[in-house]
Amino acid sequence: MLKQEINELLTRTGPGTEMGDLFRQYWIPALLAEELPEPGSPPVRVKLLSERMIAFRDSAGDYGLIDEFCAHRGVSLWFGNNEQDPGQAPGLRCAYHGWKYDTTGQCVEVPSEPDNSTFCRKVKLTSYPLVKVGDILWTYMGDPEKRPPLPEYEFCTVPSEQTYTSKRWQECNWLQALEGGIDSSHVSWLHNAGLKNDPLFKGSKGNEYNLNDMRPFFEVVESDGGLLVGVRRNAEEDHYYWRITPWVMPAFTMVPPRADHPVHGHFWVPIDDENCWVFTFDYLPVRELTEAEVAAMRTGHGVHNEYEPGGTFRPLQNKDNDYLMDRDAQRRGETFSGIRGIAMQDASLQESMGPIVDRSKERLVSADSGIIKARRKLVSAATELREKGITPPGVDPAHHRVRSVATVLPKDESFVEACREDLVATPGVRQTTV
Amino acid sequence: MTVTAPSYLRPTLLNSCAWAATAKEAAFRIDKPPAYVRTSRVFALDPGAADVVRDLARRPWHDTRFIPAFDADTLADELRDADFAMMIATADDGAAAAYAIGHACWERGITTAGIVLDPSGAGRRRAATEAVTALRPHARVLLVTEDRQDIVEILGEVGA
Numbered sequence: 001m002l003k004q005e006i007n008e009l010l011t012r013t014g015p016g017t018e019m020g021d022l023f024r025q026y027w028i029p030a031l032l033a034e035e036l037p038e039p040g041s042p043p044v045r046v047k048l049l050s051e052r053m054i055a056f057r058d059s060a061g062d063y064g065l066i067d068e069f070c071a072h073r074g075v076s077l078w079f080g081n082n083e084q085d086p087g088q089a090p091g092l093r094c095a096y097h098g099w100k101y102d103t104t105g106q107c108v109e110v111p112s113e114p115d116n117s118t119f120c121r122k123v124k125l126t127s128y129p130l131v132k133v134g135d136i137l138w139t140y141m142g143d144p145e146k147r148p149p150l151p152e153y154e155f156c157t158v159p160s161e162q163t164y165t166s167k168r169w170q171e172c173n174w175l176q177a178l179e180g181g182i183d184s185s186h187v188s189w190l191h192n193a194g195l196k197n198d199p200l201f202k203g204s205k206g207n208e209y210n211l212n213d214m215r216p217f218f219e220v221v222e223s224d225g226g227l228l229v230g231v232r233r234n235a236e237e238d239h240y241y242w243r244i245t246p247w248v249m250p251a252f253t254m255v256p257p258r259a260d261h262p263v264h265g266h267f268w269v270p271i272d273d274e275n276c277w278v279f280t281f282d283y284l285p286v287r288e289l290t291e292a293e294v295a296a297m298r299t300g301h302g303v304h305n306e307y308e309p310g311g312t313f314r315p316l317q318n319k320d321n322d323y324l325m326d327r328d329a330q331r332r333g334e335t336f337s338g339i340r341g342i343a344m345q346d347a348s349l350q351e352s353m354g355p356i357v358d359r360s361k362e363r364l365v366s367a368d369s370g371i372i373k374a375r376r377k378l379v380s381a382a383t384e385l386r387e388k389g390i391t392p393p394g395v396d397p398a399h400h401r402v403r404s405v406a407t408v409l410p411k412d413e414s415f416v417e418a419c420r421e422d423l424v425a426t427p428g429v430r431q432t433t434v
Numbered sequence: 435m436t437v438t439a440p441s442y443l444r445p446t447l448l449n450s451c452a453w454a455a456t457a458k459e460a461a462f463r464i465d466k467p468p469a470y471v472r473t474s475r476v477f478a479l480d481p482g483a484a485d486v487v488r489d490l491a492r493r494p495w496h497d498t499r500f501i502p503a504f505d506a507d508t509l510a511d512e513l514r515d516a517d518f519a520m521m522i523a524t525a526d527d528g529a530a531a532a533y534a535i536g537h538a539c540w541e542r543g544i545t546t547a548g549i550v551l552d553p554s555g556a557g558r559r560r561a562a563t564e565a566v567t568a569l570r571p572h573a574r575v576l577l578v579t580e581d582r583q584d585i586v587e588i589l590g591e592v593g594a
Binding site: 001002217218219220221222274354355358360361363364365366367368369372373375376380411412414 | 460577591
């Protein structure tokens with residue numbers, strides 16, 4: 001059980017909070033690049049770390065992420081006009097009285113002022129950088145003086161034909177979602193049917209090890225950027241099957257691979273304290289994704305999901321329809337929880353904990369040591385940042401160049417030693433998988 | 435007028451009296467914590483770990499006993515009624531004790547955890563040492579850490 005004040009510290013990420021300050025040390029995913037596909041695209045409302053913003057791509061193609069509300073009367077710039085006239089300077093013009101802003105939040109025109117007025121130069125909205133790396137538009141919401149180098153996670157640095165990213169809205173606090181990514185002991189239970197049936201999972205020898213040994217052993221080791229959580233199960237005589245999950249602080253996890261299937265993982269980003277974005281990627285280091293693989297991802301297989309109609313990022317299965325619970329499928333063993341799809345199996349249970357789970361009432365077991373250690377590291381990093389100004393793990397792009405691993409090792413081998421190279425993202429080198 | 439629900443809206447729990455997961459519903463959770471008792475034993479595997487175990491013993495715990503020096507003759511008594519055993523190592527010379535404790539726990543269905551404390555901060559290097567190798571077969575969970583507070587946290591979290 002966690003003290004209530006520690007739970008508060010870990011789960012609150014708004015401006016001025018300790019965990020909010022920690023998140024503001026990192027580049028974090030803000031939205032998918034496909035949401036602003038071309039110059040002049042309609043603006044998009046974005047809420048991150050409890051701050052409401054507008055993302056837009058001006059007619060020159062530059063990205064901007066600025067305060068959602070016009071400095072004049074406080075109306076939402078979502079109604080604004082992303083001007084595309086060739087004779088006009090690029091910018092987003094407020095729909096109410098025509099104030100116009102560039103991608104840095106600088107006001108460039110106040111129509112009610114005289115032609116030669118310089119008043120607009122004195123008006124500037126808060127803005128954050130918005131940069132495309134891979135399929136994602138990333139932002140950094142911290143002190144501009146401390147802006148770190150851009151992220152180098154492998155899924156967003158491989159050629160675009162080798163990677164696919166989706167996102168979904170999850171209606172609970174970011175931490176209980178992240179903890180599901182660190183805790184791989186639930187896979188043999190909650191996702192057991194998916195290991196047999198899902199086109200992006202099935203057919204791996206590793207699945208057999210998973211399903212044949214429901215009581216895995218855990219080994220948790222600190223890494224430069226966070227943790228490595230090794231889970232071992234019995235394999236052939238004198239060998240263990242290891243699945244190694246890296247967690248890079250604060251919110252990046254990778255799932256160990258299965259056979260030659262794409263490797264997947266998540267970035268768990270707070271929207272506010274009761275909602276988060278789950279950015280979900282699948283990629284391969286050395287080959288293009290096939291059409292069938294991408295089609296499977298687009299239709300919600302693997303760790304992706306289907307959406308409510310209308311171009312939303314809200315899952316089709318959500319709390320308003322009880323996640324389309326199918327008791328018959330549960331009875332037949334087609335799903336363990338009655339919920340279809342690996343992503344929504346996780347999300348449904350994590351949302352069922354409540355918007356912010358009360359960790360003072362939980363009762364962990366030693367198998368949860370990865371979660372316990374991750375919380376400790378987050379608290380420690382947030383405290384050291386606030387009290388001593390120490391840059392937390394995971395800011396350095398070198399910490400991003402990690403991989404998950406699935407492998408079979410002799411029983412007396414350390415996974416850390418045996419997989420030292422496999423755990424590093426190396427261009428042109430295939431993932432280590434079983 | 436008949437209202438037809440969209441095809442994707444298919445509530446199946448019409449007999450439930452609460453919707454899942456809303457903030458409002460979360461407020462109605464029963465406030466009394468679930469009953470939960472752990473009977474724990476914490477073993478030191480080497481002299482350095484003995485100091486750690488003695489320190490830990492000074493804190494308030496529930497039903498936890500701390501054993502700074504392994505003694506094969508009293509092991510069975512120490513494990514009586516236990517359901518969780520933690521083994522702490524700071525050096526490589528506790529393999530025999532780890533084996534004895536681990537084997538005894540396995541026979542009795544006692545969950546085990548191994549902590550390799552590495553104050554030097556070389557966690558990843560330490561992870562390959564004999565201490566880890568010795569503990570691996572016997573510890574359901576193995577944590578290599580430089581921070582002894584992790585031990586306090588884990589014991590606290592598991593209800594020791």
